[in-house]
Amino acid sequence: MMSGPEADTLSQKTKSKKRPVAKRIMGITWVVTLVFMAMIGYITYYALTHEQELMNNSYNGRQQILLSQNRRGTIYAANKEILAQTLVDENGEEYRDYPYANLFSHVIGFSTNGKMGVESQANYYLIHSNAPLSQKASLDAVGEKYPGDQVYTTLDVELQQVASTALGVYKGAIIVTEPSTGRILTMVSKPDFNPAEIDKIWDELIADKKSTILLNRTTQGLYPPGSTFKMVSALEFMHQNPESYENYSYQCNGTIKRGEDKIQCYHGSVHNLIGFERSFAKSCNTSFANIGLSLDKEQFHNTLDTLLFNKELPLTFPYSKSSIQVNKDTNESDMMQVSIGQGSTLISPIHLNMITASVANNGELMKPYVIDRVENSAGMVIKSFSPSSYGMLMTGEDAAALKDLMTKVVTEGTASRLDGLSYTAAGKTGSAEFGTVKGDSHAWFTGFAPAENPEICVTIIIEGAGAGGDYAVPIAKRIFDAYFGE
Amino acid sequence: MELYISEFSKYAIALLIALYTFESFAVFRFHTERRREGVYVRQYIYMFLIHLCCFVVICFETGNIIYLFFYAFQQIILFAATTLYKMIYPTCNRLLVNNMCLMLSVSFIILTRLSEDKAKKQFVIATLALIISLFVPFLIHKIRLLKHLKWLYTLLGVGALAVVLILGQTTYGSKLSYSIAGITFQPSEFVKILFVLFIAASLYKSSNFFDVFNSAVFAALHVIILVCSKDLGTASIFFMTYVLMVFVATGKYIYLFLGFGGGSLAAYLAYSVFRHVQVRVQAFIDPWSVIDSAGYQITQSLFAISGGGLFGLGLYKGTPESIPFVEADFIFSSIAEEMGLIFAICLILICISSFIMFMNISMKMKDKFYQLIAFGLGITYIFQVFLTIGGGCKFIPLTGVTLPFISYGGSSMLTCVLMFAIGIGLSIIREEERELQKLKKKKRKKRNKAEEVALSEEGDLPDAEGESEYDEWTGSGYPQSKDEI
Numbered sequence: 001m002m003s004g005p006e007a008d009t010l011s012q013k014t015k016s017k018k019r020p021v022a023k024r025i026m027g028i029t030w031v032v033t034l035v036f037m038a039m040i041g042y043i044t045y046y047a048l049t050h051e052q053e054l055m056n057n058s059y060n061g062r063q064q065i066l067l068s069q070n071r072r073g074t075i076y077a078a079n080k081e082i083l084a085q086t087l088v089d090e091n092g093e094e095y096r097d098y099p100y101a102n103l104f105s106h107v108i109g110f111s112t113n114g115k116m117g118v119e120s121q122a123n124y125y126l127i128h129s130n131a132p133l134s135q136k137a138s139l140d141a142v143g144e145k146y147p148g149d150q151v152y153t154t155l156d157v158e159l160q161q162v163a164s165t166a167l168g169v170y171k172g173a174i175i176v177t178e179p180s181t182g183r184i185l186t187m188v189s190k191p192d193f194n195p196a197e198i199d200k201i202w203d204e205l206i207a208d209k210k211s212t213i214l215l216n217r218t219t220q221g222l223y224p225p226g227s228t229f230k231m232v233s234a235l236e237f238m239h240q241n242p243e244s245y246e247n248y249s250y251q252c253n254g255t256i257k258r259g260e261d262k263i264q265c266y267h268g269s270v271h272n273l274i275g276f277e278r279s280f281a282k283s284c285n286t287s288f289a290n291i292g293l294s295l296d297k298e299q300f301h302n303t304l305d306t307l308l309f310n311k312e313l314p315l316t317f318p319y320s321k322s323s324i325q326v327n328k329d330t331n332e333s334d335m336m337q338v339s340i341g342q343g344s345t346l347i348s349p350i351h352l353n354m355i356t357a358s359v360a361n362n363g364e365l366m367k368p369y370v371i372d373r374v375e376n377s378a379g380m381v382i383k384s385f386s387p388s389s390y391g392m393l394m395t396g397e398d399a400a401a402l403k404d405l406m407t408k409v410v411t412e413g414t415a416s417r418l419d420g421l422s423y424t425a426a427g428k429t430g431s432a433e434f435g436t437v438k439g440d441s442h443a444w445f446t447g448f449a450p451a452e453n454p455e456i457c458v459t460i461i462i463e464g465a466g467a468g469g470d471y472a473v474p475i476a477k478r479i480f481d482a483y484f485g486e
Numbered sequence: 487m488e489l490y491i492s493e494f495s496k497y498a499i500a501l502l503i504a505l506y507t508f509e510s511f512a513v514f515r516f517h518t519e520r521r522r523e524g525v526y527v528r529q530y531i532y533m534f535l536i537h538l539c540c541f542v543v544i545c546f547e548t549g550n551i552i553y554l555f556f557y558a559f560q561q562i563i564l565f566a567a568t569t570l571y572k573m574i575y576p577t578c579n580r581l582l583v584n585n586m587c588l589m590l591s592v593s594f595i596i597l598t599r600l601s602e603d604k605a606k607k608q609f610v611i612a613t614l615a616l617i618i619s620l621f622v623p624f625l626i627h628k629i630r631l632l633k634h635l636k637w638l639y640t641l642l643g644v645g646a647l648a649v650v651l652i653l654g655q656t657t658y659g660s661k662l663s664y665s666i667a668g669i670t671f672q673p674s675e676f677v678k679i680l681f682v683l684f685i686a687a688s689l690y691k692s693s694n695f696f697d698v699f700n701s702a703v704f705a706a707l708h709v710i711i712l713v714c715s716k717d718l719g720t721a722s723i724f725f726m727t728y729v730l731m732v733f734v735a736t737g738k739y740i741y742l743f744l745g746f747g748g749g750s751l752a753a754y755l756a757y758s759v760f761r762h763v764q765v766r767v768q769a770f771i772d773p774w775s776v777i778d779s780a781g782y783q784i785t786q787s788l789f790a791i792s793g794g795g796l797f798g799l800g801l802y803k804g805t806p807e808s809i810p811f812v813e814a815d816f817i818f819s820s821i822a823e824e825m826g827l828i829f830a831i832c833l834i835l836i837c838i839s840s841f842i843m844f845m846n847i848s849m850k851m852k853d854k855f856y857q858l859i860a861f862g863l864g865i866t867y868i869f870q871v872f873l874t875i876g877g878g879c880k881f882i883p884l885t886g887v888t889l890p891f892i893s894y895g896g897s898s899m900l901t902c903v904l905m906f907a908i909g910i911g912l913s914i915i916r917e918e919e920r921e922l923q924k925l926k927k928k929k930r931k932k933r934n935k936a937e938e939v940a941l942s943e944e945g946d947l948p949d950a951e952g953e954s955e956y957d958e959w960t961g962s963g964y965p966q967s968k969d970e971i
Contacts, residue, residue: 020737021734021735021737021849021854021857022849022850024733024734024737025734025845025848025849025861026845026849028730028733028734028845028865029841029842029845032838032841032865032868032872033838033842035872036834036838036868036872039834039872039875039876039879039881040831040834040835042879042881043791043822043827043830043831043875043879043881044827044831046788046791046792046879046880047791047792047794047822047827047879048792048796048827050788050792051792051793051795054788054789054792054793055789055792055793057785057789059777059782059785059786059789060789060793061789061805061808062789062793062804062805065803065804065805133489133490133493136489137487137489137490140488140489
């Protein structure tokens, strides 16, 4: 230790450095303050943007607290029909009631066992109560729970019923949307179940590993697109041959061969000499295989990216990603398969619906949504969801050209059952072969009406039914008829 | 009725704390304690109302009027503390007094809500701590010997930590505490103060390489013992304090680089050697994948922080019991849940304002020993706040240290009160320095005039800066006299 005087001389030395010391402290103060500002920003941002996601986590006990205070809210269809509500039985026990039983099984889902559908997506709103304070106070007085907020969906009960009845006992999926807004009007997936009985049938469903009842086929089902994919192949062909595609022609003799591989037209049809438009309308496999062989693979790859193949979809439902393999190494055989929607290509019905809807909406994709608004028990809007655009999947010209092609499918092609009605429809059929047995195929239809100013967009898949034109188109007709009041 | 009160109070509390926070920064606009009087009075009113509001809600929610008596005791103690500091030390910095009392009142509120028993214990310790703390400024001021006790500080510090390492009780994998006569101490808390005193005493006279090296050996000893006790949070606080104090004392960036370089290396080594560090880091990177085990605490904490919204769920409306150790390590999360994000963020800002006040005092101190103490305590304090809040919201990995003043824990509470009391003592010394300087300046002016008259050709006129240029916040315009005080 140094003694007094020595220290004094030293501190005189340091004295001249006094200002730098203050500057250093100042600098550190700033750094610390900035770090804290960053942390405050982070906390605020994280807490406010993740509130719903965290609330829905099954490890979060706050859900239970809220449910002990609030009665789970009611879910309504667009026309105010009740789709799900919580009632109290004679013993004072709460139960969730689904007035339409199986009809909305996948889209509305259930509120227990991990939750599904709107019950899951809107869980945050359903378990919160924004009831007016006066109502809460009077409920407090009698010891009742507060009413949870009410969720209004975009669903149309009548269309849902028509679609479900039309699909009948087949497995499959039907989705109906509004191309100009993205509103989901109908979402049917079969086989279905009664959400009111979910607790009873749960163990059985889980035990049966092969059961796909809980799978929402509209978003999670993956199918070979079959001829519906010709929309994409045609789009790419027009892109790559903007001047000359109308002059395309091909001599179809029912088969096209490349080495060992051979593509045939559906059910052995022979289309003879056909142009581009007719190849599409008649869904000529050999002609499209021929078109596929001419395509530049890397450009094609880019188009598929834009159309959201192998990509995340802008959806609030759980879904499966569509998959396709096209790159510079894809061989001729695979290119032929890809261009007619066979091979390893898989697509979900909602993805096909989104592509179709963007054709109907001049190339712009509106994000599909099912929750329209949330209201409190007094009918005050707590939150409303408005249509939002994902962006352009194709240009306006592309969309117009595809629309023309799809109109021809109805007027002179495979969807002729939709021709000559009070409304004009446009679409594309598909008969997607699957499995090893020749001739087994899923029936597809995707299209919209009215063709000149599309109001609804319908996508249908019926598993193992047969030809799209024979099985899917009639269902589309019933849905269009119901919508346009035929 | 009850509903209206709890709803109304949510907004009232948020508004009041926002006003308080505003005042705790507005205080820096004024340069003398006398001018700050208005700020302090307003702060006290807001503090009083927040405390009252919360306890009215607590009484309504629990249906137990007895809490009002508890409230009354708390209010008496807090009122006494603010008044006594003002009376005994008229020149002391009362922002620190107010902030300390506000944080204590928040601590009482949230602990009463979490566990009545713990709140009572905390109250008793806080009362004792406040009484003891009243003597601290006096002692700091009067005992000039403090500068020369560096070996005592380090001996006591290292000794206390070593005793815990060897004899201490293991709580959840870390050796933290030691019991004497039924009272459990957590010595690492008190050693924080000794440590700062040690470094300040080592470096205030000179800070050449030898001095730094000398202090580094003993600083390292502290840190190593703590690492061996597996108390990594406290170890990193000591480390950070040391590196920054050395940097401020020497002004050499090389020490900063060496320190943080070595620190990173040590962190990497700790990560590869200690299993529990790896677990913590994993829980930081992706707590959701280990939500059942290592990520449980942090995810529950995140649920709480995001679950309250801006105004909180209201006291007793959340689920703080779902977070393990909520009253110590995660108290911030439960405050955010029940009292709201606005309240929680205002608390952080109040911590920052206390820190800035520490730095402000430090910047203006003429005596380097005191200057380093003010700086070191400020850093120790704010870094601990950073570790616990940052850890609880997944901004940084979790280390498990307490939130100063607010978390449950006697040693932690006592240490924080003492730290602030030392800060308050230093503010008094600084005021004195300033008064002295004023006086000197006056004298000098007189003398200069006399000299000018006598020998006007003799140059080197000392600075004659006026008090008005004495800018407190920026620290600029500092008088550069060569005279020693």
